[in-house]
Amino acid sequence: MEAWMGKILRVNLSYGDYHIEEIDPDYLRPYLGGRGLGSKILYDEVDPQVDPFSPENKLIFMTGPLTGTGAPCSSRYMVITKSPLSGTIACSNSGGFFGPELKFAGYDGIIFEGVADEPVYLWINDDEVEIRSAAEFWGKTTHETEDFIRAKIENKYLAKEIRVASIGPAGEKLSRIACVINDKNRAAGRSGVGAVMGSKKLKAIAVRGTGKIMLPDKEAFHKAVLHARDVIRAGPVTGEALPAYGTAVLVNIINEAKILPTNNWQVTYFETANKIAGETIAETILKRPKGCFACPIACGRLTEISDPQNTGMGSPKYFKGEGPEYETVELMGASCGIDNLAAITKANYLCNEMGMDTISAAATVATAMELYEKGYLPEKDLGLKANFGNADALIILTEKMGKREGIGDIMAEGGYRLAEQYGHPELFMGVKKLEAPAYDPRGVQSMGLQYATSNRGACHVRGYAIANEILGVHVKTDPLITEGKAEMVKTFQDITAVIDSSGLCLFVALATNFLYEEIQSLINAASGAGYTVDELVSIGERISNLERLFNLKAGLTKADDTLPKRLLEEPGGPKGDVCRLNEMLPEYYQLRGWDENGVPTTDKLSGLGLQ
Amino acid sequence: MIRLKIDHGKCTGCQECETACSMKHYTNEVNPKKSRIRVFEDEEEQRFFLIIAGPTTTAECTSKFDVVIAGQQYDGCTLCRSSCPARPWFTEPDTGVALKCDFCGDPPDPHCVKVCEKGALSIMEI
Ligand code: SF4
Numbered sequence: 001m002e003a004w005m006g007k008i009l010r011v012n013l014s015y016g017d018y019h020i021e022e023i024d025p026d027y028l029r030p031y032l033g034g035r036g037l038g039s040k041i042l043y044d045e046v047d048p049q050v051d052p053f054s055p056e057n058k059l060i061f062m063t064g065p066l067t068g069t070g071a072p073c074s075s076r077y078m079v080i081t082k083s084p085l086s087g088t089i090a091c092s093n094s095g096g097f098f099g100p101e102l103k104f105a106g107y108d109g110i111i112f113e114g115v116a117d118e119p120v121y122l123w124i125n126d127d128e129v130e131i132r133s134a135a136e137f138w139g140k141t142t143h144e145t146e147d148f149i150r151a152k153i154e155n156k157y158l159a160k161e162i163r164v165a166s167i168g169p170a171g172e173k174l175s176r177i178a179c180v181i182n183d184k185n186r187a188a189g190r191s192g193v194g195a196v197m198g199s200k201k202l203k204a205i206a207v208r209g210t211g212k213i214m215l216p217d218k219e220a221f222h223k224a225v226l227h228a229r230d231v232i233r234a235g236p237v238t239g240e241a242l243p244a245y246g247t248a249v250l251v252n253i254i255n256e257a258k259i260l261p262t263n264n265w266q267v268t269y270f271e272t273a274n275k276i277a278g279e280t281i282a283e284t285i286l287k288r289p290k291g292c293f294a295c296p297i298a299c300g301r302l303t304e305i306s307d308p309q310n311t312g313m314g315s316p317k318y319f320k321g322e323g324p325e326y327e328t329v330e331l332m333g334a335s336c337g338i339d340n341l342a343a344i345t346k347a348n349y350l351c352n353e354m355g356m357d358t359i360s361a362a363a364t365v366a367t368a369m370e371l372y373e374k375g376y377l378p379e380k381d382l383g384l385k386a387n388f389g390n391a392d393a394l395i396i397l398t399e400k401m402g403k404r405e406g407i408g409d410i411m412a413e414g415g416y417r418l419a420e421q422y423g424h425p426e427l428f429m430g431v432k433k434l435e436a437p438a439y440d441p442r443g444v445q446s447m448g449l450q451y452a453t454s455n456r457g458a459c460h461v462r463g464y465a466i467a468n469e470i471l472g473v474h475v476k477t478d479p480l481i482t483e484g485k486a487e488m489v490k491t492f493q494d495i496t497a498v499i500d501s502s503g504l505c506l507f508v509a510l511a512t513n514f515l516y517e518e519i520q521s522l523i524n525a526a527s528g529a530g531y532t533v534d535e536l537v538s539i540g541e542r543i544s545n546l547e548r549l550f551n552l553k554a555g556l557t558k559a560d561d562t563l564p565k566r567l568l569e570e571p572g573g574p575k576g577d578v579c580r581l582n583e584m585l586p587e588y589y590q591l592r593g594w595d596e597n598g599v600p601t602t603d604k605l606s607g608l609g610l611q
Numbered sequence: 612m613i614r615l616k617i618d619h620g621k622c623t624g625c626q627e628c629e630t631a632c633s634m635k636h637y638t639n640e641v642n643p644k645k646s647r648i649r650v651f652e653d654e655e656e657q658r659f660f661l662i663i664a665g666p667t668t669t670a671e672c673t674s675k676f677d678v679v680i681a682g683q684q685y686d687g688c689t690l691c692r693s694s695c696p697a698r699p700w701f702t703e704p705d706t707g708v709a710l711k712c713d714f715c716g717d718p719p720d721p722h723c724v725k726v727c728e729k730g731a732l733s734i735m736e737i
Pocket residue numbers: 621622623624625626627628629650659661726727728729730731732
């Protein structure tokens with residue numbers, strides 16, 4: 001089968017050795033690659049009860065069959081492990097150029113086992129694989145790490161060709177909200193995967209690949225690619241909104257729908273939202289859009305700000321970097337009551353450099369602000385007055401979190417553990433200890449079900465129902481009703497699992513009618529594997545169920561499929577409603593073929609080949 | 612005769628031109644390292660440079676020079692179009708064969724231009 005490289009690199013950090021394994025096509029086919037294959041390997045090899053920071057936990061980097069092929073948005077790889085933040089299965093997705101480079105080096109993925117004695121990084125130059133010391137740059141930021149590794153390479157032209165994924169100080173210090181950063185500003189953000197990398201004392205992976213990805217018939221593939229690009233160009237979101245304004249184009253749209261979390265979700269409308277919106281970013285700080293590998297959308301934003309406050313990171317006067325994206329600008333902005341775009345952007349750069357997930361970091365600051373304003377978190381612990389709207393507090397707390405200094409030490413554990421420490425876990429806005437992204441389910445009911453049931457906790461990119469509920473991408477639905485939402489969430493979750501396994505970026509599904517048929521035609525044209533649509537649909541369902549099984553074995557129960565009290569009990573959103581989760585959840589279980597406790601039935605499992 | 616015109620301001624660094632170029636010149640494979648067009652990011656200035664492979668040279672230049680673009684100094688060897696033994700690009704990694712843009716054949720049919728979504732590449736008649 002073309003498109004896959006057919007090889008996985010298995011690195012044992014405890015022994016300091018590695019070997020290359022062939023992938024059995026029969027093992028691969030029902031899981032496709034990426035998220036599916038990585039989750040299957042984790043499920044088969046790691047006890048779900050394992051301590052995420054123990055040597056027995058594994059850290060898996062996995063690409064999909066389309067990664068690197070040049071199919072539109074084919075930049076993606078996944079990081080799969082057991083999450084130290086939520087205790088669930090974690091699989092974080094990232095774009096940029098690292099994933100494709102890994103394939104050009106000849107590998108579909110890497111499995112890291114054990115723990116290194118001393119800080120190391122993995123060097124891959126095609127067949128040349130080496131575990132090297134990272135002692136010299138342990139403690140450095142992700143940007144410094146990448147520069148350092150490049151500078152060590154003798155031929156400076158060759159150095160330009162490597163791609164690096166690394167952790168920053170946050171990951172080294174086992175912050176449960178640490179991410180893996182590749183290509184300096186792209187993040188496998190959620191679930192604390194960077195902390196697992198830190199626990200293994202693995203600072204970075206540097207890769208260069210000069211090999212090829214095989215195709216069965218290049219003319220047919222080229223045709224499929226051009227067609228998919230036409231579909232993406234024709235979609236109003238993918239063809240116009242995202243290229244022009246990036247993901248932050250959502251700020252005004254979500255605010256108009258009155259579902260924009262403000263002041264830690266106490267309010268759902270932010271008066272001055274336009275000051276932090278994508279349109280304003282484009283007019284002020286945007287230098288240039290940046291695309292990930294083979295991406296016709298290019299939603300990435302290369303930006304530059306004058307430093308609003310010198311916190312000692314990077315150059316003192318100017319700051320350059322990428323971002324902010326929608327979730328970042330919203331949660332660091334409205335959710336913290338802040339409309340200072342420069343300050344938000346700087347806090348975003350800090351997160352990228354220190355290797356912290358911007359969603360979790362921002363939501364944790366917002367939680368701290370509410371705890372402070374309600375008098376639960378004293379100023380003497382915080383070291384400052386953290387009232388909503390205080391942009392300095394955002395930057396200072398972000399930096400403290402990255403360094404685990406002062407209050408930053410507990411904040412680095414995430415919003416749940418912070419709120420619990422100060423006696424008010426109900427002020428944590430998330431599910432399964434994962435901080436929620438920036439859409440209030442009280443005005444978009446399906447997202448409540450999505451947050452409650454997503455296998456990694458409150459997450460938008462496991463089933464982006466916003467596409468239909470608010471944006472009307474494929475069909476416009478009424479976001480305020482609960483009828484039909486269980487079906488919708490299930491459908492979105494399953495197709496997302498397929499996209500995440502294919503190596504495509506989830507944003508392809510924001511193009512009108514970019515559904516299973518489009519994905520199928522790209523995968524088959526690239527691989528010759530002849531997947532049917534039915535087969536792909538069942539792959540999505542299989543992955544959702546496999547992840548669920550992992551979580552159940554890890555000790556999670558139906559009681560974890562819930563939402564913060566605020567969303568279930570305090571009216572909010574456009575019509576002053578609550579999220580009526582109880583109207584959707586039983587139906588969702590039933591559609592999934594799960595019993596009333598949310599446990600997959602034997603029938604369901606054997607139907608999916610999971611028995 | 613045609614030439615390729617580059618508008619650096621429009622490039623987003625996506626490398627799709629590289630995949631298309633390699634796919635055009637080889638049987639059923641994608642390999643950007645065998646592309647006759649390469650894109651490099653200038654992190655400082657936050658922009659992208661496109662280099663299209665020109666004539667080959669058998670030895671590295673003895674005199675080095677810098678190129679100044681918009682007040683910013685660049686190492687001339689990074690921007691040079693030659694297939695040169697000093698650098699890994701514009702040389703087939705497995706065989707060492709030098710690569711040069713051939714406008715995708717005769718008549719010219721530049722695949723990189725075709726796939727560039729952002730209009731950074733166009734054809735110029737001369
Ligand atoms: S395809 Fe266009 S935008 Fe992408 S790297 Fe090439 S020239 Fe730049």
